[in-house]
Amino acid sequence: MFLGIDIGTSGVKAIVMDPSGTVLGEGVGALTVQRPRAFWSEQDPDAWWRATHEAVLAIDPALRRGVRGIGLAGQMHGATLLGADDRPLRPAILWNDGRSGPQCAALEALAPDLATITGNRAMPGFTAPKLLWVRDHEPDIFSAVRTVLLPKDYVRLRMTGEKASDLSDSAGTLWLDVARRRWSETILDACGLNEGHMPRLFEGTGASGRLRAEVASAWGLESVVVAAGGGDNAAGAVGVGVVGDGDALLSLGTSGVIFVATDTLRANPSRGVHAFCHALPDLWHQMSVHLSAASCIDWVxxxxxASDAAELFARAEAAGPCCGPEIFLPYLSGERTPHNDPSVRGAFLGLDHDTDAGRLAQAVLEGVAFALADGLKALTETGTRIEALRVIGGGARSLYWGRIIAATLETPLTYLHGGEVGPALGAARLAQLAVDGGDPAAICTAPPVRHVIEPDAALVRRLSDKKQQFQSAYAPVSQY
Known part of the structure; x- marks a missing residue:
C-alpha cells in the first residue's frame, strides 16, 4: 500500500492506494482560513499537522499497516517562516493572500530578469513577494527567519525532521530557475535571502527522508520512505495520468486551474500564465489559475x-442556462490569469426584480466557466493545444456544471473514477515511484473513465453572448 497526503486549504485528505492505483481507504481533517484584514489569508502551520494526524488516523488501521511509502501534495505558495528552533514565527501567508501587490512591483524592479529566470510575473499569491512584505512590515520577524517552507514541506518536517521540497511546488515560490530546475541566487538575493534559507530540492519521485519513529508509532506504520511529492496541481495531474506533452486537466477546487503538461518550458508571463516544473523529471507544465472557483459555490x-452545495446546484439546474441577464464576476479573492489583479473583486451585474436564488446560482456557475475560458485562451496563445480536459476536485461531482463548462470552453471534459481525490492519489503514486522505481508513464495512468461531456452546440450558442459580456466587464479597481 502507498499513503498519499494532500495538505489543502479547507482540509487535509489522506488516501491509501494499492499498486494498481485503486483507492482503498481515505480520511479527512478539517482546516479553516483566517482573514484578519482585507486581502489577508492565513493559517496556523500547526493546524496542518493536527489535521494531517486526524486524516491519517481516520483510515482503517489494517490498511495503514500495509503502507510501504508516503507521498505529499499540498496547497502552493504559502510562506511558512521558521526561526532557529524550526518553529513558526507567525501564521503562514497563503496562496490567495493579496496584501503584497506593492512588493510585486518592487521585486520586478529589483530583479529585471525575474520573468526570464522564473517563467512568471510577480503575483501576490507567490511566496517571494510575501517575504518582501514581511521585511517591510514585520522587520523583526524577517530578521529572525532561518528557513522558509511551503505548507506540505512543513508537514514533511514534522514527519521526517528533514527540510526538503520538490521542484513543482518550489517553482511557485518565484525563487526557482525553472528551466534549470534549481534555486536562483539572483532572485533570492533580491529578497535578502540565500540558499541556506531554502529546503533541499528533489524531483517529486525522490526519497526526501523517512518517517520519524514516534510518528510511525502513532500512525501504526513502519518507518517508511517519504517521497518529495508535488504541489497540489502537479500531484493532481500525476493522479489522473496527465504526464505527457499536451495532456491536460481542469481542477475545480477552492480555486480553478487548467493544467497542461509540456515537454519544454513555455512561458506567457504577460497574460498571467504560470509556467512551472512538473512533479516528474524532464517535464514542465503551464497553468491558468483562477483564485475562486468552487469557493464561489460555497459563498453563494x-x-x-442553501443548505449545501448540492441544493445550490439543484436550484441552478431548475433555473437553467442563461435563465436571466445576471452575470457574475468570480473575483472574490482577486484574480491571476489573465488579469494578474489582486485588487479586483467579485460582482453581480444585470440584476432585476425577477432575480432569485436560482438565477444567482446559475450566474455563478456561468461566471466561473467564463473565467476559465479566459484562462484557456491565455494558454493557447503560447501554441499549446488542448484536445480534452480531465476533471478533478470537488466540483467534479456536478455533471450539470460540467455541461456549462464544456460548452463555454468548447472542449470535452472527461470525468474519472477517483478524480475528486486527484492530488492525494498523485502523491501516493509518487510514493510508489520513490519506493519501487519504474516508468512514470506506466504507473501514472488515467483512472477508468466515468463520464465524458462533449460540448453541446446549442448550449455553446446560448452562452456565447453572455461570455462576451463577461469578457468586457472586467476593469481594474483604479478605473472605478
Whole structure:
C-alpha cells in the first residue's frame, strides 16, 4: 500500500492506494482560513499537522499497516517562516493572500530578469513577494527567519525532521530557475535571502527522508520512505495520468486551474500564465489559475440560504442556462490569469426584480466557466493545444456544471473514477515511484473513465453572448 497526503486549504485528505492505483481507504481533517484584514489569508502551520494526524488516523488501521511509502501534495505558495528552533514565527501567508501587490512591483524592479529566470510575473499569491512584505512590515520577524517552507514541506518536517521540497511546488515560490530546475541566487538575493534559507530540492519521485519513529508509532506504520511529492496541481495531474506533452486537466477546487503538461518550458508571463516544473523529471507544465472557483459555490450557497452545495446546484439546474441577464464576476479573492489583479473583486451585474436564488446560482456557475475560458485562451496563445480536459476536485461531482463548462470552453471534459481525490492519489503514486522505481508513464495512468461531456452546440450558442459580456466587464479597481 502507498499513503498519499494532500495538505489543502479547507482540509487535509489522506488516501491509501494499492499498486494498481485503486483507492482503498481515505480520511479527512478539517482546516479553516483566517482573514484578519482585507486581502489577508492565513493559517496556523500547526493546524496542518493536527489535521494531517486526524486524516491519517481516520483510515482503517489494517490498511495503514500495509503502507510501504508516503507521498505529499499540498496547497502552493504559502510562506511558512521558521526561526532557529524550526518553529513558526507567525501564521503562514497563503496562496490567495493579496496584501503584497506593492512588493510585486518592487521585486520586478529589483530583479529585471525575474520573468526570464522564473517563467512568471510577480503575483501576490507567490511566496517571494510575501517575504518582501514581511521585511517591510514585520522587520523583526524577517530578521529572525532561518528557513522558509511551503505548507506540505512543513508537514514533511514534522514527519521526517528533514527540510526538503520538490521542484513543482518550489517553482511557485518565484525563487526557482525553472528551466534549470534549481534555486536562483539572483532572485533570492533580491529578497535578502540565500540558499541556506531554502529546503533541499528533489524531483517529486525522490526519497526526501523517512518517517520519524514516534510518528510511525502513532500512525501504526513502519518507518517508511517519504517521497518529495508535488504541489497540489502537479500531484493532481500525476493522479489522473496527465504526464505527457499536451495532456491536460481542469481542477475545480477552492480555486480553478487548467493544467497542461509540456515537454519544454513555455512561458506567457504577460497574460498571467504560470509556467512551472512538473512533479516528474524532464517535464514542465503551464497553468491558468483562477483564485475562486468552487469557493464561489460555497459563498453563494451561504448568502442565498442553501443548505449545501448540492441544493445550490439543484436550484441552478431548475433555473437553467442563461435563465436571466445576471452575470457574475468570480473575483472574490482577486484574480491571476489573465488579469494578474489582486485588487479586483467579485460582482453581480444585470440584476432585476425577477432575480432569485436560482438565477444567482446559475450566474455563478456561468461566471466561473467564463473565467476559465479566459484562462484557456491565455494558454493557447503560447501554441499549446488542448484536445480534452480531465476533471478533478470537488466540483467534479456536478455533471450539470460540467455541461456549462464544456460548452463555454468548447472542449470535452472527461470525468474519472477517483478524480475528486486527484492530488492525494498523485502523491501516493509518487510514493510508489520513490519506493519501487519504474516508468512514470506506466504507473501514472488515467483512472477508468466515468463520464465524458462533449460540448453541446446549442448550449455553446446560448452562452456565447453572455461570455462576451463577461469578457468586457472586467476593469481594474483604479478605473472605478
Amino acid at each position: 450557497a451561504r448568502i442565498t440560504g
